[in-house]
Amino acid sequence: MKKGKSNKGIIIAGVSALAVIGWWSMSGGGATAEKMPTRIVQRGPLEISVLQGGEIRALHNNEVKSEIEIPTKILSLIPEGYLITEDDVKDGKVLIELDSTDLKTKIETHEIDFQTTVSNYIDADENREIQKSENQTLVRDTKQTAIFALMDFEKYLGREVTGAILTAAKLPPDVEAFEKYADVLETQASTPVNPEAAIAQRALPSKPGVVKKSVVTHSESEMIDFSPFLEQKAQSDGEAQQKLRQLEDDMLLHRSELALAKQKVESSKRLAEKKFVTAAQMENDLVSYDKVELSVKTSETALALFKKYEFSKQCATNLAAYREALNKLQRTIRANRSRMAQAETRFSTAKRRYEMELAQRENLELQLKACVIKAPQPGLVAYGDLNASSSYNYNNSIEEGATVRLRQTLLTIPDMSQMGVRVNVHESQMKKVRIGQPVKVRVDAEPGKELDGRVAELAVLPDSSSSRYTPNLKVYPCTIHINGYHPWMKPGMNAKVEIIVDQLADVLYVPVQSIEVDQDHHFCYISNNGALERREISTGLFNDEFIEVRDGLQGGEAVALALPKKAEADMGGPSRSEPEGGAPKSKPSKPKDKAVAVATP
Numbered sequence: 072m073k074k075g076k077s078n079k080g081i082i083i084a085g086v087s088a089l090a091v092i093g094w095w096s097m098s099g100g101g102a103t104a105e106k107m108p109t110r111i112v113q114r115g116p117l118e119i120s121v122l123q124g125g126e127i128r129a130l131h132n133n134e135v136k137s138e139i140e141i142p143t144k145i146l147s148l149i150p151e152g153y154l155i156t157e158d159d160v161k162d163g164k165v166l167i168e169l170d171s172t173d174l175k176t177k178i179e180t181h182e183i184d185f186q187t188t189v190s191n192y193i194d195a196d197e198n199r200e201i202q203k204s205e206n207q208t209l210v211r212d213t214k215q216t217a218i219f220a221l222m223d224f225e226k227y228l229g230r231e232v233t234g235a236i237l238t239a240a241k242l243p244p245d246v247e248a249f250e251k252y253a254d255v256l257e258t259q260a261s262t263p264v265n266p267e268a269a270i271a272q273r274a275l276p277s278k279p280g281v282v283k284k285s286v287v288t289h290s291e292s293e294m295i296d297f298s299p300f301l302e303q304k305a306q307s308d309g310e311a312q313q314k315l316r317q318l319e320d321d322m323l324l325h326r327s328e329l330a331l332a333k334q335k336v337e338s339s340k341r342l343a344e345k346k347f348v349t350a351a352q353m354e355n356d357l358v359s360y361d362k363v364e365l366s367v368k369t370s371e372t373a374l375a376l377f378k379k380y381e382f383s384k385q386c387a388t389n390l391a392a393y394r395e396a397l398n399k400l401q402r403t404i405r406a407n408r409s410r411m412a413q414a415e416t417r418f419s420t421a422k423r424r425y426e427m428e429l430a431q432r433e434n435l436e437l438q439l440k441a442c443v444i445k446a447p448q449p450g451l452v453a454y455g456d457l458n459a460s461s462s463y464n465y466n467n468s469i470e471e472g473a474t475v476r477l478r479q480t481l482l483t484i485p486d487m488s489q490m491g492v493r494v495n496v497h498e499s500q501m502k503k504v505r506i507g508q509p510v511k512v513r514v515d516a517e518p519g520k521e522l523d524g525r526v527a528e529l530a531v532l533p534d535s536s537s538s539r540y541t542p543n544l545k546v547y548p549c550t551i552h553i554n555g556y557h558p559w560m561k562p563g564m565n566a567k568v569e570i571i572v573d574q575l576a577d578v579l580y581v582p583v584q585s586i587e588v589d590q591d592h593h594f595c596y597i598s599n600n601g602a603l604e605r606r607e608i609s610t611g612l613f614n615d616e617f618i619e620v621r622d623g624l625q626g627g628e629a630v631a632l633a634l635p636k637k638a639e640a641d642m643g644g645p646s647r648s649e650p651e652g653g654a655p656k657s658k659p660s661k662p663k664d665k666a667v668a669v670a671t672p
Contacts, residue, residue: 125494129485217396
């Protein structure tokens with residue numbers, strides 16, 4: 072049999088297998104070198120590659136999905152495979168029309184709720200502004216009442232004395248101090264409150280040395296003795312000083328009248344003794360004296376009562392009125408804050424509800440618009456999801472009358488300008504394949520054409536869907552990018568890819584079927600003087616046809632293309648070419664390498 076020198080491994084393997092079968096059938100057995108087909112050990116460049124089969128896919132797909140939240144039916148559908156042109160995109164060609172009956176009914180029902188929400192939102196906004204105005208009026212009236220109470224106090228005692236009393240009572244002593252006090256109250260009332268923090272602060276027991284933050288308050292002090300302030304002389308006296316002077320003047324006047332009346336009575340007595348005045352005149356003088364004396368006692372009593380009781384009572388009344396005005400201002404500001412918080416809450420709730428209803432309204436309008444799906448870009452029309460499994464597309468078929476759900480892929484328009492191949496790399500090949508390696512692509516639909524590409528994507532973890540039915544099978548998805556634009560290429564075409572792993576420049580190599588593996592050792596059968604010699608060799612990298620021999624062989628030697636021990640076992644006879652020493656029989660298999668593995672097409 073003539074020794075072949077073809078570089079095509081598949082042809083060599085087929086021819087070698089036929090030669091072995093024919094040789095055994097004609098000779099009836101034997102393992103001599105003359106009857107065993109052989110192959111010359113060659114030296115030269117060797118290309119190491121990984122062969123895989125895959126499917127042509129577009130690298131970028133425009134998926135047309137259903138945007139309708141409720142299940143709806145397809146009314147009309149463009150035929151699959153239709154080629155969308157640029158004119159179709161400009162004219163807005165309809166690809167799919169979905170049933171919008173239920174959606175229109177939902178929009179009409181929602182419109183009623185939306186108008187009610189708008190009315191409530193406007194009402195809450197107006198009530199908030201009204202509440203602001205009412206709060207300002209209440210605070211202004213309360214502040215005016217407090218200022219009037221302060222003015223009444225100053226009017227009664229005078230500004231200086233009033234200031235001294237209010238300072239002792241720890242209250243704003245004048246109008247300027249009152250304005251600052253009111254500003255502090257309003258500032259504290261305008262500070263946002265965290266409800267959770269406020270509740271927690273109130274729940275915690277007070278600790279020594281810790282002062283809780285609160286609004287400005289003035290506690291009721293003990294009873295003040297106002298009598299010392301009556302004797303103070305100020306530049307601007309008040310009503311109390313005027314009344315005090317009036318009472319003192321009345322008392323002095325009545326005392327003067329009493330002295331005059333006394334003198335008149337004494338004079339009348341002397342005249343009466345001399346019979347110059349009548350008894351009646353004497354009696355009148357005595358009555359007048361008694362009246363004046365009573366007036367003196369009355370004025371003295373009135374002065375004493377004023378100093379001891381009326382003055383202190385009036386001062387305490389004015390002070391209490393002023394303090395109550397301050398407390399009322401504080402209560403008013405707090406009440407205003409509470410009412411304003413309620414108004415703001417109602418407004419925020421109405422606003423939030425309005426925004427939600429408005430968003431829902433816009434969403435329903437967008438869904439109604441999405442019932443008519445127009446051409447988004449040029450390209451071929453494919454039903455369903457091209458990246459999904461066939462069983463998924465079968466269970467979710469796209470046809471007129473079919474019910475579709477939200478986010479379900481209805482059509483896929485692949486970008487034909489960038490195509491690639493999706494392949495699964497076996498775990499034994501993962502150490503060879505790297506991103507960026509060159510790839511040769513052959514498409515079954517165009518035999519004889521060889522395209523260039525590169526490894527663009529390689530999964531880190533194995534594909535879980537492939538190991539679901541075959542747990543022992545571990546494959547890693549890999550994406551090959553094809554260079555250039557090829558109009559004839561369509562998604563779904565079958566293709567074979569050859570990933571170029573390495574280019575060996577000058578090495579010895581033999582066919583892979585000439586290698587015998589026995590207990591992780593590699594052997595070859597070499598033709599030597601008409602007999603076959605079993606020799607251990609050291610192998611290196613390999614592809615699906617040839618394997619590199621690093622040690623044990625020389626160029627020009629002939630190696631058997633079949634394993635004699637396997638042939639003898641199949642024929643039932645002993646091996647006549649078994650080397651001395653009786654090497655243990657083993658089942659032949661493909662060569663193993665810890666660093667790389669045989670490619671699985």
